[in-house]
Amino acid sequence: MKSLKRKQKGPAPGSSYRIDDSNTLCVNCRGCDQFPDSCSQVCISCICEAIASNGTAERIRLVSSKDIEISGGTAELICSLARIRRPLLNTPKGRQCSRCPRSPMAILDATWSDFPDPDFKRACARLYSDSNDGPECIACMQRTYNAISATEKEMDSIRSKAKELCRSKGVSE
Numbered sequence: 001m002k003s004l005k006r007k008q009k010g011p012a013p014g015s016s017y018r019i020d021d022s023n024t025l026c027v028n029c030r031g032c033d034q035f036p037d038s039c040s041q042v043c044i045s046c047i048c049e050a051i052a053s054n055g056t057a058e059r060i061r062l063v064s065s066k067d068i069e070i071s072g073g074t075a076e077l078i079c080s081l082a083r084i085r086r087p088l089l090n091t092p093k094g095r096q097c098s099r100c101p102r103s104p105m106a107i108l109d110a111t112w113s114d115f116p117d118p119d120f121k122r123a124c125a126r127l128y129s130d131s132n133d134g135p136e137c138i139a140c141m142q143r144t145y146n147a148i149s150a151t152e153k154e155m156d157s158i159r160s161k162a163k164e165l166c167r168s169k170g171v172s173e
Contacts, residue, residue: 017054025050025059029062037068038070047060048078051079052082057075058075059075104147107126108148124148124149128141
C-alpha cells in the first residue's frame with residue numbers, strides 16, 4: 001500500500017505522470033496497488049504530488065484498467081489543494097537544520113499527515129523558541145508560522161469552494 005509519508009520525491013511506487021497535448025494531467029495508476037479513486041486520501045496525495053511536479057492542468061486523468069477523468073470545479077479544487085500542500089519556504093541548509101523537529105518540512109509533514117483535515121493549530125503549537133536558539137532559528141520558525149497561517153486561510157477557502165460545488169451539484173457534504 002502506498003504511504004502518505006513517502007521519503008522519496010517523484011511518483012508513488014507503481015505510478016507515473018505527465019501532461020499530454022490536451023492539457024490533461026495523466027497519472028498512470030496501472031502499477032500501483034491502490035484502486036484509482038479520486039476521493040481517496042492516497043490518490044489525492046499522489047495527484048497533488050503530480051501537480052506539484054508538472055503544474056496544473058484543466059483535466060486530470062487517472063489511467064488504469066478503466067480511466068477516471070476529473071475536470072471542472074473538482075479539478076480546480078485539487079489543483080488549489082496541490083498548490084498549498086507545500087508552501088514555498090527557504091529550506092534551511094546543514095545537518096542541524098535537517099534533523100530539527102521544528103524545521104519547516106518536519107512541521108508541514110506533520111500538518112499534512114492529518115489530510116484531508118490538517119491540524120494547523122497543533123502544527124503552530126510545535127513552533128516554540130528555546131533559549132539556545134540562534135536568530136536564524138527564530139527567523140525560520142517565524143517563516144514557518146507565516147506559511148502555516150497562509151495555508152490555513154487557503155484551506156478554509158478551498159473548503160468553502162468545495163461546499164459550494166457540492167451544493168450546486170446536489171451532493172451532501
